[in-house]
Amino acid sequence: MTNEATENRLGEALSPYLLQHADNPVAWQPWDREALAMARTLDRPILLSIGYSACHWCHVMAHESFENDEIAERMNAFFVNIKVDREERPDLDRIYQLAHQLLTGRGGGWPLTVFLDPASHAPFFAGTYFPPEPRHGMIAFGDLLERIHQVWSTRREELRQQHLQVQEALQAVATPRPGGEADLESALESLTAEAGARFDRDNGGFGGGPKFPQAPLLAALAEIEGEHPAQMLGDTLTAMARHGLHDQLGGGFFRYCVDAVWEIPHFEKMLSDNALLLGLYARAARRWQRRDFQAVCERLVEWLEREMSLESGGFAASLDADNKDGEGAWYVWTRKEVAERLTSDEQELFSARFGLDGPPNFESEYWHLVIARSRGELVREDLSEAEIDRRLESARKRLLEARQERPAPGRDDKMLANWNGLMIENLAVAGRLLGREDWLEGAAKALDSVAVNLFGQEPPRAVWRGGRSAQTALLDEHASVLAACLELLAWRFEVRWLNLARRIGRRIVGQFADETSGALYLTPRDYESLLTRPLAHADDATPAGAGLAVVGLARLGHLCGDPALVDAAHKAVDAARGDIERSAMAHATLVRAWNSLEHPRPQVLLAGPDDPVAEWHRKLAATDRFDVYRLGGDLPPDDLPESLRPLAGKREAVAMACLGQRCLPPVESLKALESQLASAGG
Structure with missing residues (x-):
């Protein structure tokens, strides 16, 4: 075992980020049973380093410290060093980012540097970037290694008492908190008020620099009625499009800006951010007839096709901030x-x-x-x-x-199920609202790639690259791919997408929902044992998996006539109400999901010949007021849920509207359907 601790084992990794560290003199290990067993056997603390390929400061620390022979020698002598790609293992990242916050009282970031007990994997010290020599009040990384080694050697029991407290705090956070008497209306008011208190009236966005898009919050504001939410949404979208967060030449958005006025970004581009912003700008373009917002969408999709498309279908994860000439040089x-x-x-x-x-x-x-x-x-x-x-x-x-x-920035070309699901859903939304059939075709190709390469396995996988898949899919992957399936079903009703959606819905309820409370966890029930099992309630740069899952379960349940899925969605929201009450803004996606449960969009089912049903479908779908599905005449009834079978193979045009779990009588003209929906308040 001692000899193994001196070997760098990242050479066979799937992740480009891990491969970037395969030639370091550090004896990096992946997070796996072998590395964890090695730490226990050698009785050495684990030095856990978490980052991602497009992270500028991750590159800086790698060049300064992990390529430094003297620092690597200390790392190898004192620790078992584990390198993790946060995009492959968001579960580990979430757990240890929260631990960093508990230990330091500050938010974390990347690179994340955490020292763990080898037996329990509980953290006893955490930080982010450390320089190779003392700088700006920060300890030199080599000195930190010496100090941690000394404390571990002489004060181990004291450290164990401390990390026991951290474990208890993490477990408390991972336990659903009972809600009080707050209802949906008060949650919506709290979300608007909390956002309003942080809203930058001069520059758009929320808070000062560094300034992030906060797409999950914007998506929730887009669905709240009133002048104030609309103003915050519109002003922020306008500011982001005009200034430096937006790539004015090539399209797409950078990760965040370092200042409050959106002028200078950190130049990495993430698929996830661009997916969420594409849907927001498409809906806003339709809502306000904003040609500039439509142009933002067009440029973004051009960038997606030019720089992020994978040959197998699907999209790459990110572009670096740096090229060989430095940060932002491209x-x-x-x-x-x-x-x-x-x-x-x-x-x-x-x-x-x-x-x-x-x-x-x-x-x-x-x-x-x-x-x-x-x-x-x-x-x-x-x-x-x-x-x-x-x-x-x-x-x-x-x-x-x-x-x-120019020399291009590095591209992390792994296909992530979660981020691809987000992009597929929002590319389909933009295609539907802006009349771009080619975008819908691109979304369909990407979904089929995800379905075969990642969700064609049992259990589904989260990451694919170069013909290999890795990591069990978490709730976020399931929820975003479910949303992608449902959005594409609203464009073209394919049985393979319906079957995938139903399989995902069953897995969410069976693997991620707590049997007692109904709360939704990030990791499945049969997953590896971790320090804690995190809930999936809070948003970060991407929407909370629980919120996305609630929307997807309810929409799928209404489509398939499956009340168990709708009930699971209600239980998940009830289990999260305590967290929503404590901070509606931090749980914006769950607030949005709760709103959609209480006020479900009307569902319209169309069947019959292309003429006139195709035109009905186009007009209704473009309004963005309904979930519209067109059941073609070639669908085999036996492949459909029982609730949809009566509409299969219809020879005459027919439309049926459902409001939640209540369906209205079928009608035979678009005018009659519109009148029916107007009378029902749809």
């Missing part, structure tokens, strides 16, 4: 570089539009593009809006082509 410009690529007419207009006629905003010598002037401000007597648009688009394409010639 994205920023000098005036000279712009002048070399554009005509004089294009250069003048482009510089005025994107602020190159002002001082540089990045490292005192470069420009990161933000919209400095509206199109209206650029109009003059000899320059129409149409000509402005033509010149700006020509300039954008020229500069994008020039950017593609």
Whole structure:
């Protein structure tokens, strides 16, 4: 065993992030039984390092410390060193990020550095980035290793008493808290008030710098009636689209901005953020008839297809912030570089539009593009809006082509079931609302890839790369892929997608729901033993799995006539009410799910010949007011739930509306259906 502790075992990893550390002099281990047994046998603490491929400071710490022979020698002598990709193991990341907060009183981040007891895996010290020498009040990483080793050798029992308290606190957080008397209306009011208290009225978004999109919160605000939620949503979407969070040339959004005014981002791009923002902008474009929001969607999907698509179908996880020339080097410009690529007419207009006629905003010598002037401000007597648009688009394409010639940032090309599920759902939403059949086809191809490569196994898997899959799918994966299935079923009713959705619904209830309370956990019942079993209630950068699952279970239950699924959704919300009462904003997806349970969207089932049913389907689906499913005449009745079989094979056009678990009489014209829905309040 002692010899094994000196060997780096990451060379066979699936994760690009782990492979980046396979040549380190550190004897890195993956989180597996062998590594955990090694720590127990050697009686050494575990040094757990969690990060991800696109993380800038993860790269910095790797270069400064993990490639340093002297520091690696201490790591190998004192610890069993385990490297984890947070995107592969969000369960471990969630547990130890919370432990960091309990130990330090501060929020965590990446890289996350935690020292664990080898027997219990309980943490006794936690931090994030550490420099190789003392800097800005931070201890040098090598010195920290010496100090941890000394404390472990001399004060072990004291440490064990401390981490017992941490274990107890983690277990308390993982226990459903009973709710009081609060109802949905008070939860919606609390969410709006909490968001309003944090809302930046000058710049949009919530809080100061660093500033994140907070897409789950925006999605909840989008479904709350009233002027204030609409203002917070609209102002934030406008600010993010105009400024530096948005890639003005290539489309898509960066992870976050370091300042309060959305000007300079950390330049990594995550599939998850872009999935959620695509759906938000598509719905807002439809709601407010905003052509600029539609353009954001178009550019985002162009980026998705150009830089994130995988040959097998599906989408890559992320793009690094850095290329070989440094952080952000792929994205920023000098005036000279712009002048070399554009005509004089294009250069003048482009510089005025994107602020190159002002001082540089990045490292005192470069420009990161933000919209400095509206199109209206650029109009003059000899320059129409149409000509402005033509010149700006020509300039954008020229500069994008020039950017593609630069050394590209690294791409993490693993396919994550959760993030792909989010993108498939939102790509389908955008395709439906903005009339882009090609986007729907792309979403369908991606879903089929996820279904075969990840959910074609038992149990379903979370990660796929290069023909290999890894990691058991957690609740978040199940919930997002269920949402993707349901959204595509609303476009084209394929039995394979219905069967996958039903299988996922059964697994969520059977594997993730607490048998007593109905609370939804992140990990399945038959999963490996961890320090604690986390609940899936709180949002982070992505929506809480419990909230997504509630929406999916209720929608699937209504579609298939399965009251058990709807009941499970209600129990899950009831079990989370205590957490919602304590902080509605932190549980925005669950509040949104609760709202959808109490006020379900009308469901419309269409059957019969293409003419006129195809036109009915197109008109109803584009309103975004109903869940509309068109049951084609070629569907075998035996493959459908019993509630849908009477509609299969209809020779005449028929529509049936259901409000929750109550269905209205079938009608034979769109006008009659619209009248029926209006009378029922749909």
